[in-house]
Amino acid sequence: MSAAVETYSAVPRGGKELGLGLRLAHAENALHALSSGQVDAIITPDGRAHLLRPAPEQARQAERRLKAIIDSAVDAILVVGRSGGVLFQSRATAQLLGYEAGSLVAKNLFQLVHPEDLPAFYSAFFNVIEDFRDAVTVQFRLRHRNALYRTLEASMGKLSEGPDAQVVVICRDVKLGESTREEAAQKLLTIAEAAQTKDRFLAMLSHELRTPLAPVLLGVQELHEDDRFTDARPTLTMIRRNLQLQVQLLGDLIDFTIVGQHKVRLHPESIDAHQAVRFVLEICRAEIAEARMKVILDLRAADSTVLASSARLQQVMWNLLKNAVKFSPRGGSISIVSANDAGGDLILEFIDGGVGIAPEFLPLVFNAFQQGEVAARPVYGSFGLGLFIAKGLAEAQGGKLAAFSEGRGKGATFRLTLIKASSNDFAQPSHE
Amino acid sequence: MNEPVPNADLPKGAYVFRLYLADGAPNSVRALANLYAICRRHFPESHRIEIIDVLQEPLRALEEGILVTPTMVKVSPEPELQIIGNLSDEEEVLRALGLPQREPA
Numbered sequence: 001m002s003a004a005v006e007t008y009s010a011v012p013r014g015g016k017e018l019g020l021g022l023r024l025a026h027a028e029n030a031l032h033a034l035s036s037g038q039v040d041a042i043i044t045p046d047g048r049a050h051l052l053r054p055a056p057e058q059a060r061q062a063e064r065r066l067k068a069i070i071d072s073a074v075d076a077i078l079v080v081g082r083s084g085g086v087l088f089q090s091r092a093t094a095q096l097l098g099y100e101a102g103s104l105v106a107k108n109l110f111q112l113v114h115p116e117d118l119p120a121f122y123s124a125f126f127n128v129i130e131d132f133r134d135a136v137t138v139q140f141r142l143r144h145r146n147a148l149y150r151t152l153e154a155s156m157g158k159l160s161e162g163p164d165a166q167v168v169v170i171c172r173d174v175k176l177g178e179s180t181r182e183e184a185a186q187k188l189l190t191i192a193e194a195a196q197t198k199d200r201f202l203a204m205l206s207h208e209l210r211t212p213l214a215p216v217l218l219g220v221q222e223l224h225e226d227d228r229f230t231d232a233r234p235t236l237t238m239i240r241r242n243l244q245l246q247v248q249l250l251g252d253l254i255d256f257t258i259v260g261q262h263k264v265r266l267h268p269e270s271i272d273a274h275q276a277v278r279f280v281l282e283i284c285r286a287e288i289a290e291a292r293m294k295v296i297l298d299l300r301a302a303d304s305t306v307l308a309s310s311a312r313l314q315q316v317m318w319n320l321l322k323n324a325v326k327f328s329p330r331g332g333s334i335s336i337v338s339a340n341d342a343g344g345d346l347i348l349e350f351i352d353g354g355v356g357i358a359p360e361f362l363p364l365v366f367n368a369f370q371q372g373e374v375a376a377r378p379v380y381g382s383f384g385l386g387l388f389i390a391k392g393l394a395e396a397q398g399g400k401l402a403a404f405s406e407g408r409g410k411g412a413t414f415r416l417t418l419i420k421a422s423s424n425d426f427a428q429p430s431h432e
Numbered sequence: 433m434n435e436p437v438p439n440a441d442l443p444k445g446a447y448v449f450r451l452y453l454a455d456g457a458p459n460s461v462r463a464l465a466n467l468y469a470i471c472r473r474h475f476p477e478s479h480r481i482e483i484i485d486v487l488q489e490p491l492r493a494l495e496e497g498i499l500v501t502p503t504m505v506k507v508s509p510e511p512e513l514q515i516i517g518n519l520s521d522e523e524e525v526l527r528a529l530g531l532p533q534r535e536p537a
Contacts, residue, residue: 008515008516008517008519008521008524008525008527008528009515009528010506010513010514010515010528010529010530011513011514011515012511012512012513013505013511013512013513013514023497026497026499026514026516027499029514029515029516030499030500030503030516032516032517033500033516033517034500036517037459038459038502038516038517038518038520039459039500039501039502039516039517040454040457040458040459040460040501040502041453041454041457041460041486041487041500041501042499042500042501043486043490043493043494043498043499043500043501045494047490047491047494048490049454049486049487049490049493049501051454051457051487052457
C-alpha cells in the first residue's frame with residue numbers, strides 16, 4: 001500500500017461552529033489525502049459534489065512512462081476526435097507541423113488536410129472509427145503552420161468507442177529525401193549513358209558496314225560496264241541499285257547518330273540556295289523520272305544567298321525532295337517555291353500533293369524512325385531518318401524546318417528557312 | 433444507502449462511525465471495506481456505520497463541513513473525530529483514533 005505512515009490524523013470535529021484552527025486542520029488533512037490520491041470527490045461551498053478521477057501511483061507512473069515515450073517520438077502523435085478536433089499533440093508536432101506545444105489542440109485537423117487528399121483521409125479515418133479496419137495507413141498533405149503543405153504518412157488507430165470516439169493519428173514525413181532524389185538522378189544518368197553508348201555503337205556499326213560496300217559497288221560498276229557480261233546486265237543493275245540503297249541507308253544511320261548527338265560540325269559559307277536546289281534536282285533526276293513525276297520550280301526570291309554549309313544544305317534539300325517523291329503518287333507533281341521573308345531570310349517550300357499528314361501525326365514527322373503513321377516500319381526502303389536528319393542539319397546551320405499539311409490525302413508542305421548571308425552573320429559564332 | 437441502526441440496540445460506549453463517500457468511487461469503496469474490516473476486528477459487537485453518499489446528499493456533507501470524500505467521522509464515543517482518506521493502513525487508523533493497536537486473535 002502506498003499510503004504514507006503519516007496518512008491519517010484524526011481531527012476533532014468541534015461541533016458545527018468550527019474554529020479557525022480546526023478548519024485549517026481539516027483543510028490540511030484534505031489536501032494531504034488529495035495529494036496521496038486518496039480522495040475521489042470534493043464538496044465545494046456551492047453544495048455540489050465533484051467526482052475526481054483517481055490517479056493511483058501506479059497509474060501515474062505508467063502515465064509518466066507513456067508521456068516520456070510519446071515525447072521522445074520523432075513522429076507527431078495526435079489524438080483526434082470524431083469531428084476532427086485535435087485533443088492532444090505530442091512534442092514532435094512542433095517540429096513536423098510548426099505548431100508549438102498545445103497550439104494545435106482544439107483546432108480541426110480536417111481543415112488542415114489538403115482538399116484533394118481529404119476524401120482519402122476521411123476514408124481512412126472513418127474506416128478506423130467504424131471498425132471496418134483495425135488500423136490504416138494513409139498518405140496526405142497537411143498544412144504546416146507556415147501555410148505550405150507537407151506530404152505526410154499517417155497510421156491511425158482507434159483509442160475509444162462511441163460518439164466520442166477518438167483516433168490516434170501518428171504522422172511522419174514522407175521524405176522524398178536526398179537519397180531518393182539522388183537515386184532518380186543516377187538512374188537518369190545511367191539511361192543517358194546507355195543511350196549514348198547505343199548511339200556510339202550504331203555509328204560505329206554503320207561505318208563498319210558501309211566501308212566494305214565501296215569496293216563491292218565499284219566492282220559491280222565495272223562488271224556492269226564490261227561488254228562480256230551484257231546478259232547479266234539486268235542482274236548487275238539490280239545488284240548495283242540495292243548496294244547503292246544500302247550505302248544510302250547506312251549513310252543515314254551515321255548522320256542520324258551525328259545529328260542525334262548534336263555533333264554536326266559545319267563550316268557555313270555564303271552560297272546561292274537557288275543554285276543548290278537546281279543541283280539537287282539534277283542529282284535526283286533519275287529517281288524523279290522513274291516515278292514519272294514533275295517538279296515545278298518557282299524560285300522567285302530576290303535574294304537567294306544564304307549562310308550555310310554547301311554539302312549539308314544539299315543533303316537537307318535532297319532529303320526533302322526524296323521525301324516528297326516517296327510520299328507522292330506516281331505521275332504527281334512537286335513544287336519548290338522560294339521567297340524572302342520580312343527579315344530577308346530565305347524561305348524554301350517543298351510542296352507535294354501526296355498522302356499528306358494527319359493532324360495528330362504532324363508533331364511526330366521529325367521524330368527518328370518515324371515513317372508514315374506506323375513507327376519504325378521500314379517501308380519505302382529507308383529507316384525513316386530522312387526528315388529527322390534534315391531538321392537536325394537545317395538547325396545546325398541556323399535554319400528552321402517545319403511541316404504543314406491539311407490532313408491525310410491532302411499533300412504536305414515542308415518549309416525550310418535559311419538565314420540570309422550578310423557580314424553580320426559571318427561574325428556570329430553560334431552556328432557551329 | 434444509510435444504515436440507520438436504532439441507538440437503543442447499541443450498548444453504551446459503542447462506536448458509531450459516519451462515512452462520507454462518493455458511491456462507487458474507488459477510494460470510497462476501499463474506505464468502506466476497510467472501515468467494516470476494522471470494526472469487525474476490533475469492536476464486533478458494538479459498532480454502527482452510517483453511510484452518507486455525497487453525490488446523493490451533497491448539502492448534508494456541506495453542512496457537516498466535509499470537504500472531500502472519503503471522510504470518516506467518529507461520532508461516538510466522544511470526542512468527535514474525523515479522518516480523511518481510504519483507511520487502508522489499519523494501524524495508522526487505530527493510532528489516529530487513539531485506540532490500542534492490538535492484533536485480533
